Structures are given as C-alpha cells and as structure tokens.
Amino acid sequence: MNSFVLYLYLVKATLTSFSGLTSLPVIQRDLVETRHVLTESQLNAAVAAGRTSPGPIGSYVVSVGYFVDGIPGAIAGYFAMITPAFLILPLLRYVGSRAEQPRVKGAIQGVTIAAAALIVSATRPSPATPSPAGCRPQSPRPPS
Amino acid sequence: MNRAPARDLLWLYTRIGNTTFGGGDPTMAALQKQLLDRQWISPDEYGMVYGIARATPGTNVTAFCAGTGWLARGLLGAILAAVGSTLPSSILVVLLTAGFIFWRDNPPAMAAINGMLAAAAGLMGGAALVLLRPNYPERALRATAILAFAALLTFRFGLTPIQVLGLAAIVGAIWKP
Numbered sequence: 001m002n003s004f005v006l007y008l009y010l011v012k013a014t015l016t017s018f019s020g021l022t023s024l025p026v027i028q029r030d031l032v033e034t035r036h037v038l039t040e041s042q043l044n045a046a047v048a049a050g051r052t053s054p055g056p057i058g059s060y061v062v063s064v065g066y067f068v069d070g071i072p073g074a075i076a077g078y079f080a081m082i083t084p085a086f087l088i089l090p091l092l093r094y095v096g097s098r099a100e101q102p103r104v105k106g107a108i109q110g111v112t113i114a115a116a117a118l119i120v121s122a123t124r125p126s127p128a129t130p131s132p133a134g135c136r137p138q139s140p141r142p143p144s
Numbered sequence: 145m146n147r148a149p150a151r152d153l154l155w156l157y158t159r160i161g162n163t164t165f166g167g168g169d170p171t172m173a174a175l176q177k178q179l180l181d182r183q184w185i186s187p188d189e190y191g192m193v194y195g196i197a198r199a200t201p202g203t204n205v206t207a208f209c210a211g212t213g214w215l216a217r218g219l220l221g222a223i224l225a226a227v228g229s230t231l232p233s234s235i236l237v238v239l240l241t242a243g244f245i246f247w248r249d250n251p252p253a254m255a256a257i258n259g260m261l262a263a264a265a266g267l268m269g270g271a272a273l274v275l276l277r278p279n280y281p282e283r284a285l286r287a288t289a290i291l292a293f294a295a296l297l298t299f300r301f302g303l304t305p306i307q308v309l310g311l312a313a314i315v316g317a318i319w320k321p
Binding site: 014017046049050052053054055056057058059060061066067071074077078081082083085087088089091092096099102104105106107109110112114115117118120121 | 157161162163164168169171172187188190191192193194195196197198199200201202203204205206207208209211214215219222225226229230231232233234236237238240241242269272273275276279283287289290291293294295298299308309311312313314315316317318319320321
C-alpha cells in the first residue's frame, strides 16, 4: 500500500478517536478486514509496542505503519499520530479570547477541578470504566 | 508569564514526553510542575489546555503539548512541543516492533516497566493537588461540590473523561464563581 494512502487511512482513525486506543476498531476494520495489509497478530504486537515504549499509547499507529510499509509506513504513522494534535490551536484561540467572560471562566474552572478527579482516577485501574464500543481490553491479547 | 526560549522548550518536552511511562496523564502531570515553575503558563491555562486537549481528536497528550507549547512560544512552540514529545518514543516504537517478541517473553523487562508505572501514580496525586489549590479556601464549597460530582461520575458511574469534563464545564458555567 502506498504510504500516502496509508497515511489517509491512519489519520482517519486518529481524527475520529479521543484517546489512546479508541482508534483501534477503525484501523482493524480498514487495514485488517477490508484491505488485508495487516494481520490480527501484527495489530496486537503494535499495541503492545505502543504500551511498552515511553510516551503516548497512541504511538502504536507508528508500529502499525511500520508493519504495513516499513520505514515509509512508520513515517506515515507518525504524521497521522501528530496531525490531530494541532486542532487544539483554533480551539484554544476560540476559548482563550473569551476567557474573561464569567460563564466561560466558570466553565474553565469546572473543567480544571474535574481534571483533578480524572488525574486521580487514572492512577488506578478501573474495571468500572467501560471501554468505548468495540474497543479492546487494555492488555495485549495473545496472538491468534 | 515568561516567553519560553525555543531550545529550552524543545528540551523540556523531549525529556518529559519520552521518559514517562503509562500514557498521557503521568506525562501531563510531570509537565505541569515544570511549566508552572518556569512561569511559561499559569495554573488556569494549564487547566484550560488539559480540558480542551481531552476534547481534541487523537492522542490527548500530544494535543496538550501542542497547546501548552503554543501558549509558551507561539506556533514554533506548538510544533517543537508536539515533535519533541513524540519523535524519540516513536523511533523506539519502531525498534520495539522489530524486536517485540524478545521483550514480551522477558520477565525482568516487564517487571521494570511495572515498577515505573507504580512510581507514576504518586506523581499524579501531586498534580491533582496543584490544580485544586487556587480554589481553596475562597471558593471551597463550589470546588468541593464539582470535585465530588466529577469523582462520583468517574468512579461510580464509569463515565468517560470527555463526558465528565463536559458536565463539569456546564456546572461551572451555571454556578459562577
């Protein structure tokens, strides 16, 4: 598969996800089931590589790219991983320019306080938290 | 707030982004202290970027780095922060992919990784306190109510982070400080 096409598939997955592994079902459907350029066990190994290395778990898409197309694929995966991050700039500009309004100020404070609770909750594994629909369990599965 | 020198900024994000295990939250917690100590961003800005990064598609921590880098040093800061925090670990991911089987069957390597995950938990507790501190004692009732509400939704009802933050934004906008 052409690296640019691979980039488009991977960026489609990262743009429609909101945390580390929620892009997984999209990648599985597109690359494993539809295009057959990746196997299930390669996908599992990619997730494990992303979790084993330091930094964001979302870096598993770099590993996916490497499995599909070697180094050019890994570069495509890298750009697919960081592209959506820059969407935060217009969002910040929009919110920041209104930060002095009392309601916006209140909303930002509410988010900040809730963030403290979320940070604490992230320190423990929480079986009560359902994974998003179709998302895999957190631990890598044995290769099938 | 101070304007961040480009080289210091790149080094900070490279160092923190690639030496913290366990995903985004420990990384954002470690960056918090560094960014506030240098006065590159304020605690309110940290909270704002944290919340908006959750609502940005893709990897939260990369969006967080781009957002805080932008506040500290404009567009150049955003690019340096996003690339610095991801490139070395991505290269490592490629190397790990090549040698994955060896690592998975290597108990000492897995034990070392688990130890680093445990250390990250303590770091995150401290980060939560820094976020809360500006609200006490003046707005204690409001802050405690929102905190309890968020904790209840997270621990008890298993809502996703994005849902919890969205509801907290609504409560904060209605119940003004």
